[in-house]
Amino acid sequence: MNLIHTFEAVQEASLQLLELTDKDINKILHAVADAAIEQTDFILSENLKDLDRMNPANPKYDRLKLTKERLQSIASDIRNVATLPSPLGRTLKENTLPNGLRIRRVSVPFGVIGIIYEARPNVSFDVFSLCLKSGNACILKGGSDADCSNRAIIHVIHQVLKHFQLNPHIVELLPATHEATAELLHANQYVDLLIPRGSSNLIQFVRQNATIPVIETGAGICHTYFDKEGDLQKGTAIINNAKTRRVSVCNALDCLIVHAKRLHDLPQLCAPLANSHVIICADAPAYAALQGNYPQELLKMATDQDFGTEFLDYKMSIKTCSSIEGALNHIQHYSSKHSECIVTENPTNAALFCRKVDAACVYVNAPTSFTDGAQFGLGAEIGISTQKLHARGPMALEEITTYKWIIEGNGQIRKP
Incomplete structure (x- = not known):
């Protein structure tokens, strides 16, 4: 496989983008959003072909699945991006x-950005x-x-670009092969930045093998610490939302850390999780607190492998700590530096x-499920x-x- 001609075509197309005004770009974005809605049936029929090849029990199934409602939300996000101020030409x-x-x-x-991603159309x-x-x-x-x-989505986008008489190579979808990945990782002359999105294995592979600059969008091993002074009602809602809203996304809760003096509240904290059939892997103190108060078929003793794991499923671990310092140490050891939360009424x-928590997003009394570009008011996110x-x-x-630096002079010369 030789993708050099494809890379060259994208690089050439990137130069055409420099000729577009922000008004032009916004018109195209609105047209793509409209096309996504107008061609919903086509996109969903192609998505169904992918779904038919995947076991519905696979945690990736939910991420793969498109629906009419999800396409409407996607179109809304595209329109939101069009309303944002242009990031270009700003004097910093x-x-x-x-x-x-x-x-x-x-x-x-940047010029040309490469994205490697998994089952998230x-x-x-x-x-x-x-x-x-x-x-x-x-x-x-x-x-x-x-x-x-x-391929259905890119077909729709290409139709819009051609309507505006733009080079369709502005966006290019490579073959879904390992060979294509290998070529992209080494497209030094054509790609300015590479962003992997997916499992920790994918991200590590890209980071270790790419010869072009990479921004890591790491796996989300997310913790919530329920402090000695945590509010029970807030904590119950936060834990349930963080774990069950969408289990297949990177901001989902993986490990609940509970202060030892609040173990008596653990059954109430976890009660809503049973409605979603969440499997809990609890350490010994937490297991004892939940035994008889949580469905036995969903309760297991935790092993070392249950901590530091991104489950992407209806499953989570529970760790008991006797102090906030113990919780901080546990997070420091197992965190992927994505999103971490504390539930507490103690401002100190x-x-x-x-x-002290070293993570991209740190929450106080709010679930990690909010880690999302659209939720942060960014319109959408690239990772x-x-x-x-x-x-x-x-x-x-x-x-x-x-x-870039722009230097304007009037004939000045630098002295020896």
């Missing part, structure tokens, strides 16, 4: 030197809308599980938690970065731009 810093040179730091697109729409709004062309490498869905403990270089947390328009 400026100065006039004593010699009269005027220096400005101005925001610009909504990513195709999200990435395209954010890349277009930020002036970037994009190369998508989806997984084989969602190939029919992704809340402040300590926020200061959630768990690294610290360049971008951290939900990444949207500003995070997929870079900058």
Whole structure:
């Protein structure tokens, strides 16, 4: 397989984006949102082909599934992106030197962004809308599980681009093969930035093998610590929402840490989880507190492997700690630096938690399920970065731009 011609075509198309005004871009985005709704039946029929190949019991099934309602939500997110101010051409810093040179730091697109992702066809729409709004062309490498869905979505987008007489290579979907992944990882001359979205195995593979810059969107091993001074009603709602809203996403709760002096409240904290048939892997003190108070067929003794695991399923672990320091140590050891939460009415403990937890998103009395670009008011997201270089947390328009220096003079020369 040789994708050089494809990479060259995308790179050339990226130059056409520099000619578009923000008004032009917004018209295209609205047209894509309209097309997603108008061609719902086509997209869903192709999505069904993918779903038919996957076991509904697979945790990825929910992420793969598109519905009329989800397409309406996707279209709404695209329209929201169109309402956002352009991230391009902003003067980030400026100065006039004593010699009269005027220096400005101005925001610009990266150029070509590559995205490697798994069974999440909504990513195709999200990435395209954010890349277009930020002036970037994009190369998508989806997984084989969602190939029919992704190809249908890109077909719809290409139709809109052609209507506006734009080069369809502004967005390109690669074959869903390992060979295509290998070529993208080494497309140094053509791709400016690579963003993997998916399992920890995928992300680590990309980070270790790519020869172009990578922003890690790490796995979400998310904890909620119920403090000695946590509110029981708040905690019950927060834990249930964080765990059961959508179990297959990276912001779902994986481990509940409970203060030892609140073990008597554990049955109430976990009661709503039984309605969703959540399997609980509890350490010895938590197991004793839940035994007889939680469905026995859903209650198991935790093993070492149950901590530091992103379940992506109706399953979670429980760890008992005798102090907030113990909770912080547990999080420090097992966290993927994605999203962490404390439930407490003690402002000192809340402040300590926020200061010492090393994660992209730290919550006080709110569930980790809010870690999402749209929820943060960013319109949509291209991923959630768990690294610290360049971008951290939900990444949207500003995070997929870079900058260049523009220096304006009047004949000045530098002295020897």
